[in-house]
Amino acid sequence: MISKINKYAEDILDVLDEGVYISDRDGYTLHVNRAYEGITGLTRDELLGSRVTDLKKVGKYDVILNPEIVQTRKPKSVVQLTKNGRRVVLQGHPVFDERGEVALVVTFARDTTALSRMEEHLGFQRELIKTYQKTILGEGRDGTLPLPLSKSSAMLELMDMVKNVSTTDATVLLLGETGVGKNFIAKEIHRSSPRFKKPFIEVDCSAIPENLVESELFGYAPGAFSGANANGKPGYIEMANNGTLFLNEIGELPMQVQAKLLRFLQDQEYVRVGSTTLQKVNVRVISATNKNLEEAIREKTFREDLYYRIRVAVVHLPPLRDRGGDILPLINYFLGTFTKRYNKNVSFEDAALQTLEKYHWPGNVRELENMLHSIVATSPNNTTLAPQDLPLSVLMNNESHGRKSLQDLVAEFEKVEILKVLRVTNSLARAADELSIDRVTLYRKMKKYDIASPSQG
């Protein structure tokens, strides 16, 4: 019976799914089954008759079990990395002869690559969920987002273009000064696009340290670099799959990342840092910058080919000072938002509104939003604000951007000082006293600078 089994021993071993490797006590390979060849990518011809120590020397294995098992006479397990890049769990067992000496070492090999891939995949999914949760929580911080308030002809025209662009998958480049609403418009394009139920992922390219930009955008494989998450990490591109990726401040991307981004934009394929597997996604890209990219191209800090790739549709957002018709609706909108939030009744006199309309808003909508927030938060309840209650930056209204004449500078200084003193004293007589001028002179200067009289006269 046994002799019959011996006759078919090799065939029996070939039926197994597990790899079997048998060596003698000196480490010479006596037999490997078919599964072992499949798992390790090594052939019988390469292995039979060779010594495990020599196979390790020539790099076919990174670790071996045989010498230790012969020495300790005990079973042992290790994880071996094979030349075809698989992770194999080896379990070696000693087989003793009639004198109790180790005669053979039989090693079973199990491929764990599929398992590791599943674990890696699960790790990525976990990271992805964490990031989505963060993104969703971030988005909801102010409740639902308002619709863009667009009354000026410049904005109405622009919103028409945004509507047309939204229905396509075209790459969009949003240009405009800081605070004009590029981020706001990017979200609007996403919301009106067929991708609206999928993620909108914003990346502020200027806020990521240069050495991390590539791994943040494209993700990294487990063990890609020291200090990396053991599960690997999905990049923003992967998170935006089927949705929209908004690359804010794209002009700040390092050159080598620009090259990788260009390849990704061309065929929607990329490789995670530390990996060789190609990832395929479907992502619509919107970029924004307040930098002059043409100048950056001349200075060789921005790739020309990438520039043409990202500017399939270009949307120029005008500064708020050139969108006169938007200022009042935006004031009303933010006044409504913040008075509701702080449960206060705060309003503006017409003259104050006119002053705000004339202001040149260098920080654009963001400045207006922050100013309204601060005014409502710091004003007592039931206040109607006069022009002199407005922030000094508004009252100074530095409209001219070039060098000012000495005369203008003196006038500006005088106006601000008068406003400051009037604000503190709330009385014409006491303010004149503080400024060491007579009341008639003060009154004349107030007329000149369009400053209203204090309530106490």
Ligand SMILES: Nc1ncnc2c1ncn2[C@@H]1O[C@H](COP(=O)(O)OP(=O)(O)OP(=O)(O)O)[C@@H](O)[C@H]1O
């Ligand atoms: N039309 C609008 N209606 C209501 N709020 C707006 C509008 N445009 C911009 N905002 C608000 O103004 C603030 C600044 O806008 P946003 O962040 O979009 O500017 P940005 O151009 O992207 O600025 P930066 O270049 O500094 O990134 C945001 O809080 C945004 O919600």
